[in-house]
Amino acid sequence: MDQPPGSPQGPRDKGPQDAQNLPGCYRHPDRETGVRCTRCERPICPECMVSASVGFQCPDCVRGGSGTGHAPAATQPRTLAGGTVASDPRLVTKVLIGLNLAFYLVQLSVGDAFTDRFTLFGRAWLSGDIQGVAEGQWYRMLTSMFLHGSAMHIIFNMLSLWWVGGPLEAALGRARFIALYFISGLAGSALCYLLADADQPSLGASGAIFGLFGATAVLMRRLNYDMRPIIALLVINLIFTFGWSNIAWQAHIGGLVAGVVVGYAMVHAPLERRNLVQYGVCALMLVVVVATTLIRTAQLT
Incomplete structure (x- = not known):
């Protein structure tokens, strides 16, 4: 198994409507996810999710792009629980x-x-x-x-x-x-x-x-x-x-x-x-x- 069984980064449950496997996170391709960045629409796993006013954004978008062409976010990026996104999340x-x-x-x-x-x-x-x-x-x-x-x-x-x-x-x-x-x-x-x-x-x-x-x-x-x-x-x-x-x-x-x-x-x-x-x-x-x-x-x- 590629991931520890206790990790919150495992695959999502798949409903009957899912005809294909879910895409992998753009930063962690081995992690399937059904969540996408609300700005660039790239798939993102829980570790890469940044809470936004609507949905979640990827780290690149909230930092201003890293080549994506997006403008810097107006508010400080937050984690799922509302914490500050850190450069070293571990x-x-x-x-x-x-x-x-x-x-x-x-x-x-x-x-x-x-x-x-x-x-x-x-x-x-x-x-x-x-x-x-x-x-x-x-x-x-x-x-x-x-x-x-x-x-x-x-x-x-x-x-x-x-x-x-x-x-x-x-x-x-x-x-x-x-x-x-x-x-x-x-x-x-x-x-x-x-x-x-x-x-x-x-x-x-x-x-x-x-x-x-x-x-x-x-x-x-x-x-x-x-x-x-x-x-x-x-x-x-x-x-x-x-x-x-x-x-x-x-x-x-x-x-x-x-x-x-x-x-x-x-x-x-x-x-x-x-x-x-x-x-x-x-x-x-x-x-x-x-x-x-x-x-x-x-x-x-």
Whole structure:
């Protein structure tokens, strides 16, 4: 398969009326699409779609042509979700992968003392007592998202982040993608903190990545793309989640639910109230994370 199954760039569903295959995007010929630029009418895939007052435009038209002869657009080009079109649509994804790899190298260099200090639950290095969010170390909700338990753990997560994160970042824009990633990760940490045993270590970017899976499904549905690849990907991952031991299923489910909720707000918000709806839902999810954390802390103290 040329594309990852979770990518929102897969082929569109074809109705009975389609006599031939859909054309390929003019910048990515291997990606079939039924959407065309409203100015030059070239076929464009989700990564190349720029939201316009009517329909979508290609990157060349919104920049003024690149040989097309069109005049520069009067307004700043926007992504499908209303974000600013960036010259490198995968920059945030690359930075997140770099941060995860850097943290893992520190884990290998320093050892358990570092991991126990920043995972969701850990043991104090000297006393051996359980330490965590209940002891006021709230930063663990965030830092645990950048730690991994093995080489295979981080390799699998980073491949998933690259395959799914890049196209999603291009469709949402950097700010919205960052909000989605961190809210999903924090929601995963919160549900794990609420339901897991107080002495069960929990670490990894899986909660955030499951959030990206959920948002990708919402985006593919919004664009009327074939849902079977992302559904298959989710089913496979959920089988691993509940079928293998030593996997914090709570983080996966928490991240997935948050990703679906935030992703839906990102791609379905009405144009006239887009920012209010998008960031209002993000704020609401953060309130849920804080409330969940406070409830669990009250139970443990």
